[in-house]
Amino acid sequence: MDNPMLEAVRTLLKETFDGPEENASWYTEAKPGSGLFGTLEKLSAEDASIPVYGTTIAAQTDHTRYYLWVANYYLNEEEPKKDWDASWKITNVDKITWTQFNDELQQEYTKLLKKIDLLDSLDEQKSNCLLGVIAHSAYHLGSIRQMIKAIKV
Incomplete structure (x- = not known):
């Protein structure tokens, strides 16, 4: 990948989901496990x-997965049929469903990274889509981390 903006998008997405590399961070806590996947695996x-x-x-996690799903459609220049309210209706998950939510989040994230790797350049829609994914996912990472503080009192 020779596009600095695409490389930056990939770096920031990886920090949001996988956590920072080598105790260096652009905006998350600079320690292992502070990305979304590391945060969720402890729950x-x-x-x-x-x-x-x-x-x-659980609802925050599924909503983040859903946003990635929508972004993957937009990167294909397709308009998905959206139901934003569906993920917020989740109130209770069992162990199997919680594992499924985390697996599906990982799948959508992996799919997004593969799509980014196939891009040579960014038009305005793809730029907005990818920057929106970073902002939206980082927002929900922060929300989840604050919620953990509330439940672990």
Whole structure:
């Protein structure tokens, strides 16, 4: 990949989801496990189902997965049929469903990285899409980390 903007997008997405590399960070905590996947792997289905301010970590996780799914459609220049409210209805997950949510989040993230690798340049729509994914995912990472503080009191 020879496009500095695409490389930056990939770097920031990886930091958001996988965590920072080598204790260096652009905006997350500069320690292992501080990305979304490291944060979620420490939680049980019971933890993910505890309501905090009207939502659950399970809903935040599925909503983030859903946003990646929508972004993957946009990068294909397709318009998906969206139902933003569906992910917010999640209140309770069992161990199997919680594992499924995390696996599906990983799958959509991996799919997005592969699509980024195939891009040579960015037009305005793709730029907005990818920058939106970074901002949106980082926002939900922060929300989840704050919710963890509330449930682990």
